[in-house]
Amino acid sequence: MAELLKNQYGLEVPQQLAQQLQAVWPAFDADGFMQRVQSQYESFELMGRGRFLGQLLGEFLPKDFPAAVDVLLKSVGEPLTTDRSFSMSAFYYLPHTCFVAEYGLDFFDESMAAQYELTQRFTAEFSIRPFIERYPEQTLALLEEWASDDNYHVRRLVSEGTRPRLPWGKQLKGFMADPTPVLALLEALKDDPELYVRRSVANNLNDIGKDNPERLIEVCSRWMTEAEALTPELKANREWLVKHALRTAVKRCDPAALAVLGYGADNALEALGVSGSLSAAEARMGETIEVHAELALPESAGASGAAELALMVDFRVHFVKANGSTSAKVFKLKKLTLKAGEQVSLSKKLSLVKMSTRTLYPGTHKVELFVNGQSYPVGEFELALSEG
Secondary structure, three states: OOOOHHHHOOOHHHHHHHHHHHHHOOOOOHHHHHHHHHHHHHHOOHHHHHHHHHHHHHHHOOOOHHHHHHHHHHOOOOOOOOOOOOOOOHHHHHHHHHHHHHHOOOOHHHHHHHHHHHOOOOOOOOOOHHHHHHOHHHHHHHHHHHOOOOOHHHHHHHHHOOOOOOOOOOOOHHHHHOOHHHHHHHHHHOOOOOHHHHHHHHHHHHHHHHHOHHHHHHHHHHHHHHHOOOOHHHHHHHHHHHHHHOHHHHHOOOHHHHHHOOOOOOHHHHHOEEEEEEOOOEEEOOOEEEEEEEEEOOHHHHHOOOOEEEEEEEEEEEEEOOOOOEEEEEEEEEEEEEEOOOEEEEEEEEEOOOEOOEOOOOEEEEEEEEEOOEEEEEEEEEEEOOOO
């Protein structure tokens, strides 16, 4: 079993923090700070520990925020150069960003200057969110400047800090309702030379698509069309970004998202023969059941201009829940190109064992195929409790 992240963020973190602060500001009460830390530290998870330390810094640093943040910044190390991930060493600066978010809201200029520095050592994607809510116009204007900053950590903050549904972060309800300001920033970053930044842009778009699916499709479709005029390298980068941005929409078999990626529900799909079946009508927990798909593109489709058809084939199982309702889960089957006159048989075994991510319940389970986002019925099977 993997070690809990909080266990990699032990008392050595506040101990080092106290030592570094005392080194630049001798009045810092390191002993008193550690006594307060030890009174509650073990009760928190990772992010909670960061916030707790940030709150304590407000008690032990100068009461004047500009003076306090000056001490804090004097204690930090050099900016990151090659580390582009959330390693535990980078998490050392989580309390610093939490302090800014907690105590700096009334000091916009000083706080944003601090976050500019801190994001180059960890990330200010969490701490910048209260400022977006309090000072939307000022913060967005500054982020627009930072979108062309020389430091890729700063550029990444522009996209990651404005994600409407950032994991571990506070949701930005305003951007969930209207992502227009965010999309303007992403336009400036979509062809960033750093994959680290482009991945963040894709993650932001993926977030936007959960609340505004039509905006996601519009942007991705336009970006793919524009990519045709780019160099091969830039085109490949753009295509990767769009594919990553559409991953949730693709997972739910959204036809519009699949069409952006070249799996269109065009007229040729109407000529496609699709049938599906199950290996059994009944199964017991712990067994497997096989899902079969038969696809055929007739010769006549080639005569009408569809010599071949790119297909993404999935199947969806409507699992029975404890209350008798169902919850659908999509399973990937295959991506292929079918030529006129060809036919193909596909199959996949579905394991009916209990998993940590899914609990099985007896009942009737409906199964359907999806081809380029279009649904085709397969059938259903009755799942029973295992013997004994």
